[in-house]
Amino acid sequence: MAIGAGMSCVKYLLFAFNLLFAITGLIILVVGARAEINAHPYVDLTDENFYTSAPMILIIVGLIVFIVAFFGCCGAVKENHCMIVTFSVFLLLIFVAELAVGIAGYVKHKDLETSIIKTLNASIAHYETDPKIQKNFDIIQTDLMCCGINGPEDWAANKLPIPASCCSGDKTVACTPASPDFHKDGCYPGILEAMKGMALVLGGVGLGIAVVQLLGVMFACFLARSIRSQYETV
Known part of the structure:
Protein backbone atom coordinates (compact mmCIF):
# COMPACT_ATOMS: atom_id res chain seq x y z
CA MET A 1 0.00 0.00 0.00
CA ALA A 2 1.41 3.39 -1.00
CA ILE A 3 2.07 5.99 1.62
CA GLY A 4 2.78 9.68 1.50
CA ALA A 5 6.10 11.12 0.39
CA GLY A 6 7.00 12.20 3.93
CA MET A 7 6.27 8.80 5.40
CA SER A 8 8.01 7.15 2.45
CA CYS A 9 11.12 8.99 3.58
CA VAL A 10 10.56 7.69 7.10
CA LYS A 11 10.15 4.19 5.65
CA TYR A 12 13.59 4.26 4.04
CA LEU A 13 15.12 5.94 7.09
CA LEU A 14 13.73 3.10 9.20
CA PHE A 15 15.18 0.52 6.81
CA ALA A 16 18.59 2.24 6.94
CA PHE A 17 18.29 2.47 10.71
CA ASN A 18 17.85 -1.29 10.93
CA LEU A 19 21.15 -1.81 9.18
CA LEU A 20 22.71 0.44 11.82
CA PHE A 21 20.68 -1.41 14.43
CA ALA A 22 22.21 -4.73 13.34
CA ILE A 23 25.68 -3.20 13.70
CA THR A 24 24.89 -1.91 17.18
CA GLY A 25 23.69 -5.42 18.05
CA LEU A 26 27.08 -6.76 17.04
CA ILE A 27 28.79 -4.07 19.12
CA ILE A 28 26.64 -4.93 22.15
CA LEU A 29 27.42 -8.63 21.71
CA VAL A 30 31.18 -8.05 21.41
CA VAL A 31 31.30 -5.67 24.38
CA GLY A 32 29.26 -8.08 26.50
CA ALA A 33 31.42 -11.06 25.50
CA ARG A 34 34.67 -9.17 26.18
CA ALA A 35 33.37 -8.01 29.56
CA GLU A 36 32.29 -11.56 30.42
CA ILE A 37 35.76 -12.90 29.56
CA ASN A 38 37.77 -10.09 31.14
CA ALA A 39 35.63 -9.79 34.26
CA HIS A 40 37.02 -12.93 35.82
CA PRO A 41 38.63 -13.21 38.32
CA TYR A 42 37.87 -9.57 39.21
CA VAL A 43 34.12 -10.12 39.69
CA ASP A 44 34.92 -12.70 42.37
CA LEU A 45 36.53 -9.93 44.40
CA THR A 46 33.37 -7.85 44.70
CA ASP A 47 29.96 -8.69 46.13
CA GLU A 48 28.21 -6.50 43.55
CA ASN A 49 26.02 -8.77 41.39
CA PHE A 50 25.95 -6.14 38.65
CA TYR A 51 29.39 -7.18 37.37
CA THR A 52 28.25 -10.77 36.99
CA SER A 53 24.88 -10.11 35.35
CA ALA A 54 25.53 -7.01 33.19
CA PRO A 55 27.82 -8.67 30.59
CA MET A 56 25.36 -11.54 30.15
CA ILE A 57 22.47 -9.09 29.78
CA LEU A 58 24.37 -7.31 26.98
CA ILE A 59 25.12 -10.63 25.25
CA ILE A 60 21.43 -11.62 25.32
CA VAL A 61 20.38 -8.16 24.14
CA GLY A 62 22.90 -8.33 21.29
CA LEU A 63 21.42 -11.62 20.08
CA ILE A 64 17.84 -10.35 20.35
CA VAL A 65 18.79 -7.25 18.34
CA PHE A 66 19.28 -9.33 15.17
CA ILE A 67 15.77 -10.78 15.47
CA VAL A 68 14.32 -7.34 16.12
CA ALA A 69 16.21 -5.90 13.14
CA PHE A 70 14.58 -8.56 10.95
CA PHE A 71 11.09 -7.45 12.02
CA GLY A 72 12.03 -3.82 11.40
CA CYS A 73 13.44 -4.40 7.92
CA CYS A 74 10.55 -6.61 6.77
CA GLY A 75 7.97 -4.31 8.28
CA ALA A 76 9.46 -1.23 6.64
CA VAL A 77 9.82 -2.83 3.19
CA LYS A 78 6.39 -4.51 3.18
CA GLU A 79 4.69 -1.63 5.00
CA ASN A 80 3.30 -4.21 7.43
CA HIS A 81 1.69 -2.48 10.41
CA CYS A 82 1.82 -5.56 12.68
CA MET A 83 5.54 -6.20 12.08
CA ILE A 84 6.42 -2.55 12.63
CA VAL A 85 4.47 -2.46 15.90
CA THR A 86 6.21 -5.69 16.98
CA PHE A 87 9.53 -4.09 16.10
CA SER A 88 8.66 -0.99 18.14
CA VAL A 89 7.70 -3.01 21.21
CA PHE A 90 10.86 -5.13 21.09
CA LEU A 91 13.00 -2.08 20.51
CA LEU A 92 11.41 -0.29 23.43
CA LEU A 93 12.05 -3.28 25.72
CA ILE A 94 15.68 -3.41 24.61
CA PHE A 95 15.95 0.35 25.16
CA VAL A 96 14.75 -0.08 28.76
CA ALA A 97 17.19 -2.99 29.38
CA GLU A 98 20.17 -1.07 28.00
CA LEU A 99 19.18 2.08 29.84
CA ALA A 100 19.02 0.07 33.08
CA VAL A 101 22.47 -1.43 32.46
CA GLY A 102 23.85 1.98 31.57
CA ILE A 103 22.51 3.70 34.67
CA ALA A 104 23.55 0.80 36.92
CA GLY A 105 27.05 0.91 35.43
CA TYR A 106 27.50 4.56 36.36
CA VAL A 107 25.94 4.11 39.81
CA LYS A 108 27.75 0.93 40.79
CA HIS A 109 31.24 2.15 39.93
CA LYS A 110 30.97 4.54 42.88
CA ASP A 111 30.35 1.67 45.33
CA LEU A 112 33.31 -0.41 44.23
CA GLU A 113 35.91 0.73 46.77
CA THR A 114 34.03 -0.53 49.82
CA SER A 115 32.96 -3.74 48.08
CA ILE A 116 36.41 -4.71 46.77
CA ILE A 117 38.42 -3.95 49.93
CA LYS A 118 35.87 -5.84 52.04
CA THR A 119 36.01 -8.94 49.82
CA LEU A 120 39.81 -8.86 49.49
CA ASN A 121 40.31 -8.67 53.25
CA ALA A 122 37.86 -11.54 53.77
CA SER A 123 39.39 -13.80 51.10
CA ILE A 191 41.77 -3.92 40.64
CA LEU A 192 39.74 -0.80 41.42
CA GLU A 193 40.83 0.88 38.18
CA ALA A 194 40.03 -2.23 36.11
CA MET A 195 36.57 -2.64 37.64
CA LYS A 196 35.69 1.05 37.34
CA GLY A 197 36.78 1.00 33.71
CA MET A 198 34.55 -2.02 33.08
CA ALA A 199 31.59 -0.30 34.73
CA LEU A 200 32.06 2.86 32.68
CA VAL A 201 32.38 0.91 29.41
CA LEU A 202 29.23 -1.11 30.12
CA GLY A 203 27.39 2.02 31.19
CA GLY A 204 28.58 4.09 28.23
CA VAL A 205 27.69 1.44 25.66
CA GLY A 206 24.30 0.85 27.25
CA LEU A 207 23.34 4.52 27.41
CA GLY A 208 24.84 5.48 24.05
CA ILE A 209 23.19 2.76 22.02
CA ALA A 210 19.92 3.16 23.94
CA VAL A 211 19.68 6.76 22.67
CA VAL A 212 20.19 5.58 19.07
CA GLN A 213 17.51 2.93 19.48
CA LEU A 214 15.06 5.46 20.90
CA LEU A 215 15.25 7.22 17.52
CA GLY A 216 14.35 3.89 15.90
CA VAL A 217 11.24 3.63 18.08
CA MET A 218 10.19 7.12 16.98
CA PHE A 219 10.69 6.30 13.27
CA ALA A 220 8.76 3.04 13.65
CA CYS A 221 5.85 4.75 15.44
CA PHE A 222 5.59 7.43 12.75
CA LEU A 223 5.56 4.79 10.01
CA ALA A 224 3.06 2.51 11.81
CA ARG A 225 0.70 5.43 12.38
CA SER A 226 0.92 6.41 8.73
CA ILE A 227 0.21 2.87 7.52
CA ARG A 228 -2.74 2.56 9.91
CA SER A 229 -4.20 5.85 8.75
CA GLN A 230 -3.92 4.68 5.14
CA TYR A 231 -5.93 1.56 5.98
CA GLU A 232 -8.56 3.63 7.81
CA THR A 233 -9.05 5.95 4.81
CA VAL A 234 -9.59 3.10 2.35
Whole structure:
Protein backbone atom coordinates (compact mmCIF):
# COMPACT_ATOMS: atom_id res chain seq x y z
CA MET A 1 0.00 0.00 0.00
CA ALA A 2 1.41 3.39 -1.00
CA ILE A 3 2.07 5.99 1.62
CA GLY A 4 2.78 9.68 1.50
CA ALA A 5 6.10 11.12 0.39
CA GLY A 6 7.00 12.20 3.93
CA MET A 7 6.27 8.80 5.40
CA SER A 8 8.01 7.15 2.45
CA CYS A 9 11.12 8.99 3.58
CA VAL A 10 10.56 7.69 7.10
CA LYS A 11 10.15 4.19 5.65
CA TYR A 12 13.59 4.26 4.04
CA LEU A 13 15.12 5.94 7.09
CA LEU A 14 13.73 3.10 9.20
CA PHE A 15 15.18 0.52 6.81
CA ALA A 16 18.59 2.24 6.94
CA PHE A 17 18.29 2.47 10.71
CA ASN A 18 17.85 -1.29 10.93
CA LEU A 19 21.15 -1.81 9.18
CA LEU A 20 22.71 0.44 11.82
CA PHE A 21 20.68 -1.41 14.43
CA ALA A 22 22.21 -4.73 13.34
CA ILE A 23 25.68 -3.20 13.70
CA THR A 24 24.89 -1.91 17.18
CA GLY A 25 23.69 -5.42 18.05
CA LEU A 26 27.08 -6.76 17.04
CA ILE A 27 28.79 -4.07 19.12
CA ILE A 28 26.64 -4.93 22.15
CA LEU A 29 27.42 -8.63 21.71
CA VAL A 30 31.18 -8.05 21.41
CA VAL A 31 31.30 -5.67 24.38
CA GLY A 32 29.26 -8.08 26.50
CA ALA A 33 31.42 -11.06 25.50
CA ARG A 34 34.67 -9.17 26.18
CA ALA A 35 33.37 -8.01 29.56
CA GLU A 36 32.29 -11.56 30.42
CA ILE A 37 35.76 -12.90 29.56
CA ASN A 38 37.77 -10.09 31.14
CA ALA A 39 35.63 -9.79 34.26
CA HIS A 40 37.02 -12.93 35.82
CA PRO A 41 38.63 -13.21 38.32
CA TYR A 42 37.87 -9.57 39.21
CA VAL A 43 34.12 -10.12 39.69
CA ASP A 44 34.92 -12.70 42.37
CA LEU A 45 36.53 -9.93 44.40
CA THR A 46 33.37 -7.85 44.70
CA ASP A 47 29.96 -8.69 46.13
CA GLU A 48 28.21 -6.50 43.55
CA ASN A 49 26.02 -8.77 41.39
CA PHE A 50 25.95 -6.14 38.65
CA TYR A 51 29.39 -7.18 37.37
CA THR A 52 28.25 -10.77 36.99
CA SER A 53 24.88 -10.11 35.35
CA ALA A 54 25.53 -7.01 33.19
CA PRO A 55 27.82 -8.67 30.59
CA MET A 56 25.36 -11.54 30.15
CA ILE A 57 22.47 -9.09 29.78
CA LEU A 58 24.37 -7.31 26.98
CA ILE A 59 25.12 -10.63 25.25
CA ILE A 60 21.43 -11.62 25.32
CA VAL A 61 20.38 -8.16 24.14
CA GLY A 62 22.90 -8.33 21.29
CA LEU A 63 21.42 -11.62 20.08
CA ILE A 64 17.84 -10.35 20.35
CA VAL A 65 18.79 -7.25 18.34
CA PHE A 66 19.28 -9.33 15.17
CA ILE A 67 15.77 -10.78 15.47
CA VAL A 68 14.32 -7.34 16.12
CA ALA A 69 16.21 -5.90 13.14
CA PHE A 70 14.58 -8.56 10.95
CA PHE A 71 11.09 -7.45 12.02
CA GLY A 72 12.03 -3.82 11.40
CA CYS A 73 13.44 -4.40 7.92
CA CYS A 74 10.55 -6.61 6.77
CA GLY A 75 7.97 -4.31 8.28
CA ALA A 76 9.46 -1.23 6.64
CA VAL A 77 9.82 -2.83 3.19
CA LYS A 78 6.39 -4.51 3.18
CA GLU A 79 4.69 -1.63 5.00
CA ASN A 80 3.30 -4.21 7.43
CA HIS A 81 1.69 -2.48 10.41
CA CYS A 82 1.82 -5.56 12.68
CA MET A 83 5.54 -6.20 12.08
CA ILE A 84 6.42 -2.55 12.63
CA VAL A 85 4.47 -2.46 15.90
CA THR A 86 6.21 -5.69 16.98
CA PHE A 87 9.53 -4.09 16.10
CA SER A 88 8.66 -0.99 18.14
CA VAL A 89 7.70 -3.01 21.21
CA PHE A 90 10.86 -5.13 21.09
CA LEU A 91 13.00 -2.08 20.51
CA LEU A 92 11.41 -0.29 23.43
CA LEU A 93 12.05 -3.28 25.72
CA ILE A 94 15.68 -3.41 24.61
CA PHE A 95 15.95 0.35 25.16
CA VAL A 96 14.75 -0.08 28.76
CA ALA A 97 17.19 -2.99 29.38
CA GLU A 98 20.17 -1.07 28.00
CA LEU A 99 19.18 2.08 29.84
CA ALA A 100 19.02 0.07 33.08
CA VAL A 101 22.47 -1.43 32.46
CA GLY A 102 23.85 1.98 31.57
CA ILE A 103 22.51 3.70 34.67
CA ALA A 104 23.55 0.80 36.92
CA GLY A 105 27.05 0.91 35.43
CA TYR A 106 27.50 4.56 36.36
CA VAL A 107 25.94 4.11 39.81
CA LYS A 108 27.75 0.93 40.79
CA HIS A 109 31.24 2.15 39.93
CA LYS A 110 30.97 4.54 42.88
CA ASP A 111 30.35 1.67 45.33
CA LEU A 112 33.31 -0.41 44.23
CA GLU A 113 35.91 0.73 46.77
CA THR A 114 34.03 -0.53 49.82
CA SER A 115 32.96 -3.74 48.08
CA ILE A 116 36.41 -4.71 46.77
CA ILE A 117 38.42 -3.95 49.93
CA LYS A 118 35.87 -5.84 52.04
CA THR A 119 36.01 -8.94 49.82
CA LEU A 120 39.81 -8.86 49.49
CA ASN A 121 40.31 -8.67 53.25
CA ALA A 122 37.86 -11.54 53.77
CA SER A 123 39.39 -13.80 51.10
CA ILE A 124 43.17 -13.38 51.49
CA ALA A 125 43.18 -15.39 54.73
CA HIS A 126 41.81 -18.39 52.80
CA TYR A 127 44.47 -18.26 50.08
CA GLU A 128 46.06 -21.59 51.02
CA THR A 129 42.81 -23.46 51.71
CA ASP A 130 40.56 -22.30 48.85
CA PRO A 131 41.81 -23.20 45.32
CA LYS A 132 39.49 -20.65 43.68
CA ILE A 133 40.75 -17.77 45.84
CA GLN A 134 44.32 -18.89 45.25
CA LYS A 135 43.80 -18.95 41.49
CA ASN A 136 42.16 -15.50 41.50
CA PHE A 137 44.95 -13.90 43.53
CA ASP A 138 47.65 -15.56 41.40
CA ILE A 139 46.07 -14.38 38.14
CA ILE A 140 45.62 -10.82 39.40
CA GLN A 141 49.10 -10.58 40.93
CA THR A 142 50.60 -11.88 37.69
CA ASP A 143 48.51 -9.72 35.34
CA LEU A 144 48.77 -6.50 37.35
CA MET A 145 52.32 -7.21 38.57
CA CYS A 146 51.29 -6.51 42.15
CA CYS A 147 51.45 -8.24 45.52
CA GLY A 148 48.92 -8.38 48.34
CA ILE A 149 46.04 -5.96 48.82
CA ASN A 150 47.78 -2.74 49.79
CA GLY A 151 51.25 -4.24 49.61
CA PRO A 152 53.34 -7.42 50.14
CA GLU A 153 53.08 -7.01 53.93
CA ASP A 154 49.46 -8.20 53.75
CA TRP A 155 50.67 -11.79 53.38
CA ALA A 156 52.72 -11.65 56.57
CA ALA A 157 49.82 -9.94 58.36
CA ASN A 158 47.69 -13.00 57.55
CA LYS A 159 50.53 -15.37 58.58
CA LEU A 160 51.02 -16.55 55.02
CA PRO A 161 54.20 -16.86 52.92
CA ILE A 162 54.57 -14.59 49.90
CA PRO A 163 53.13 -16.43 46.84
CA ALA A 164 55.25 -17.15 43.79
CA SER A 165 52.90 -14.92 41.75
CA CYS A 166 54.36 -11.89 43.55
CA CYS A 167 57.42 -12.33 41.34
CA SER A 168 57.59 -12.30 37.55
CA GLY A 169 60.54 -14.63 37.11
CA ASP A 170 61.23 -18.32 37.70
CA LYS A 171 58.36 -19.78 39.74
CA THR A 172 60.55 -22.63 41.01
CA VAL A 173 62.64 -20.15 43.00
CA ALA A 174 61.23 -18.74 46.26
CA CYS A 175 59.73 -15.28 45.84
CA THR A 176 61.02 -12.81 48.44
CA PRO A 177 61.23 -9.02 48.75
CA ALA A 178 64.89 -9.39 47.76
CA SER A 179 64.00 -10.97 44.40
CA PRO A 180 64.89 -8.70 41.46
CA ASP A 181 61.46 -9.18 39.85
CA PHE A 182 59.46 -8.76 43.07
CA HIS A 183 56.15 -6.87 42.80
CA LYS A 184 56.30 -4.11 45.41
CA ASP A 185 52.90 -2.48 44.81
CA GLY A 186 49.56 -3.66 46.21
CA CYS A 187 46.83 -4.96 43.91
CA TYR A 188 43.94 -2.90 45.23
CA PRO A 189 44.51 0.25 43.09
CA GLY A 190 44.87 -1.83 39.91
CA ILE A 191 41.77 -3.92 40.64
CA LEU A 192 39.74 -0.80 41.42
CA GLU A 193 40.83 0.88 38.18
CA ALA A 194 40.03 -2.23 36.11
CA MET A 195 36.57 -2.64 37.64
CA LYS A 196 35.69 1.05 37.34
CA GLY A 197 36.78 1.00 33.71
CA MET A 198 34.55 -2.02 33.08
CA ALA A 199 31.59 -0.30 34.73
CA LEU A 200 32.06 2.86 32.68
CA VAL A 201 32.38 0.91 29.41
CA LEU A 202 29.23 -1.11 30.12
CA GLY A 203 27.39 2.02 31.19
CA GLY A 204 28.58 4.09 28.23
CA VAL A 205 27.69 1.44 25.66
CA GLY A 206 24.30 0.85 27.25
CA LEU A 207 23.34 4.52 27.41
CA GLY A 208 24.84 5.48 24.05
CA ILE A 209 23.19 2.76 22.02
CA ALA A 210 19.92 3.16 23.94
CA VAL A 211 19.68 6.76 22.67
CA VAL A 212 20.19 5.58 19.07
CA GLN A 213 17.51 2.93 19.48
CA LEU A 214 15.06 5.46 20.90
CA LEU A 215 15.25 7.22 17.52
CA GLY A 216 14.35 3.89 15.90
CA VAL A 217 11.24 3.63 18.08
CA MET A 218 10.19 7.12 16.98
CA PHE A 219 10.69 6.30 13.27
CA ALA A 220 8.76 3.04 13.65
CA CYS A 221 5.85 4.75 15.44
CA PHE A 222 5.59 7.43 12.75
CA LEU A 223 5.56 4.79 10.01
CA ALA A 224 3.06 2.51 11.81
CA ARG A 225 0.70 5.43 12.38
CA SER A 226 0.92 6.41 8.73
CA ILE A 227 0.21 2.87 7.52
CA ARG A 228 -2.74 2.56 9.91
CA SER A 229 -4.20 5.85 8.75
CA GLN A 230 -3.92 4.68 5.14
CA TYR A 231 -5.93 1.56 5.98
CA GLU A 232 -8.56 3.63 7.81
CA THR A 233 -9.05 5.95 4.81
CA VAL A 234 -9.59 3.10 2.35
